[in-house]
Amino acid sequence: MEKNIKLGLVGFGFMGHCDADMLADFDGIQLKAVADINPAQLQDAPKGVETYAGMDDMLARADINTVMISTPNPSHLEMVEKAAAAGKHIICEKPAAMTVEQFDRMTKAVQKAGVLFTVHQQRRWDKDFRIMKEVYDRNMVGKPYIIKSQLYGFNGNMHDWHVFPEMGGGMLYDWGVHLIDQILNMVDAPILSLYADLRNVINERVDDYFNILLRFENGVTAEIELGTYYLTPKRAWFIGGDKGSALIDGWDGEGKIVRTAHLLENVPNKITMTAAGPTRSFGPPPPGLLLEEPLPEVRVSHRQFFEHFLRAFRGEEEMMVKPQQVRRVLRVMEAVRESARTGKAAYPDSEA
Ligand SMILES: NC(=O)c1ccc[n+]([C@@H]2O[C@H](COP(=O)([O-])OP(=O)(O)OC[C@H]3O[C@@H](n4cnc5c(N)ncnc54)[C@H](O)[C@@H]3O)[C@@H](O)[C@H]2O)c1
Numbered sequence: 598m599e600k601n602i603k604l605g606l607v608g609f610g611f612m613g614h615c616d617a618d619m620l621a622d623f624d625g626i627q628l629k630a631v632a633d634i635n636p637a638q639l640q641d642a643p644k645g646v647e648t649y650a651g652m653d654d655m656l657a658r659a660d661i662n663t664v665m666i667s668t669p670n671p672s673h674l675e676m677v678e679k680a681a682a683a684g685k686h687i688i689c690e691k692p693a694a695m696t697v698e699q700f701d702r703m704t705k706a707v708q709k710a711g712v713l714f715t716v717h718q719q720r721r722w723d724k725d726f727r728i729m730k731e732v733y734d735r736n737m738v739g740k741p742y743i744i745k746s747q748l749y750g751f752n753g754n755m756h757d758w759h760v761f762p763e764m765g766g767g768m769l770y771d772w773g774v775h776l777i778d779q780i781l782n783m784v785d786a787p788i789l790s791l792y793a794d795l796r797n798v799i800n801e802r803v804d805d806y807f808n809i810l811l812r813f814e815n816g817v818t819a820e821i822e823l824g825t826y827y828l829t830p831k832r833a834w835f836i837g838g839d840k841g842s843a844l845i846d847g848w849d850g851e852g853k854i855v856r857t858a859h860l861l862e863n864v865p866n867k868i869t870m871t872a873a874g875p876t877r878s879f880g881p882p883p884p885g886l887l888l889e890e891p892l893p894e895v896r897v898s899h900r901q902f903f904e905h906f907l908r909a910f911r912g913e914e915e916m917m918v919k920p921q922q923v924r925r926v927l928r929v930m931e932a933v934r935e936s937a938r939t940g941k942a943a944y945p946d947s948e949a
Pocket of ligand 1: 635670
């Protein structure tokens with residue numbers, strides 16, 4: 598059995614360059630070749646890495662055992678089918694496919710060829726997500742009832758091919774696939790129902806805002822909200838449980854866990870005057886009632902995606918990003934579109 602990955606990368610644009618940089622000094626993975634239809638992209642190919650004007654010639658190389666597909670979304674299906682037919686293992690960029698139907702054709706092709714197939718869901722190794730997954734897995738705020746994952750920006754206009762629906766543009770295909778994948782990797786339970794809103798706020802042709810509510814069978818509700826024209830830029834998380842709240846506001850996992858020193862059980866009726874009038878439940882907390890704790894420490898990096906892939910390639914562990922997980926995320930994305938269109942709930946886990 599081969600021990601090392603000899604990689605050919607197709608699509609040497611933004612992501613192709615990011616991955617080539619990450620793999621520049623990576624024990625066990627050697628970048629052998631890059632292919633791109635735009636010659637300008639190949640000009641700064643790393644030294645010693647062969648360049649190709651298209652994928653086909655690169656696939657003919659016997660010394661390449663794995664192909665990474667980093668081209669725009671609609672091209673993934675044909676490339677996965679070709680790479681599988683050439684007997685190469687495959688890492689495909691996200692979203693792997695535009696539809697579940699396309700994805701099923703991909704999995705059929707890789708199964709027939711007997712090659713490994715995974716998708717570059719590298720945001721499973723984001724620090725903010727990992728911290729919140731740790732909070733959730735270790736019941737650090739007790740039994741959770743709500744998880745919120747929020748991403749807001751100010752750059753409402755999309756760039757490059759992301760403005761074209763036929764190219765797989767829009768934010769659901771771009772960040773949505775990551776944010777949904779993160780939640781499904783945190784909450785290990787069937788989805789009872791989904792309700793979603795998907796809008797074109799300032800982009801005419803592609804979505805630039807979504808709000809997705811997922812109700813899980815284990816009692817957890819997750820809300821994922823993204824807006825590119827929200828004008829209060831932030832990456833934030835909240836988990837509410839029956840023993841505290843955990844919150845993050847920032848890409849580096851800046852945040853805290855908050856608990857109450859004691860539960861206020863049927864306290865005497867005390868009225869606080871606020872600008873909005875009197876309240877008995879929402880006045881400021883008495884001093885000392887709210888206690889803050891640090892969030893758990895995590896050590897994480899996007900390199901870990903490739904470290905896990907290498908171990909799976911060597912047969913040392915299961916593949917981390919599994920085709921059935923990728924398919925479920927695509928199912929959820931289709932349910933988001935359906936719910937946004939009908940205004941009704943959708944049931945992505947209830948398909949025949
Ligand atoms: N995993 C992540 O975090 C992440 C981040 C960004 C982008 N992506 C994904 O990576 C993929 C590429 O996105 P990008 O931002 O790098 O786009 P990009 O436009 O910067 O790069 C795409 C490259 O593919 C080339 N290309 C197009 N058709 C080709 C073909 N038939 N054969 C060979 N080369 C071809 C283009 O010339 C271009 O250089 C998309 O699927 C995107 O969703 C993933």
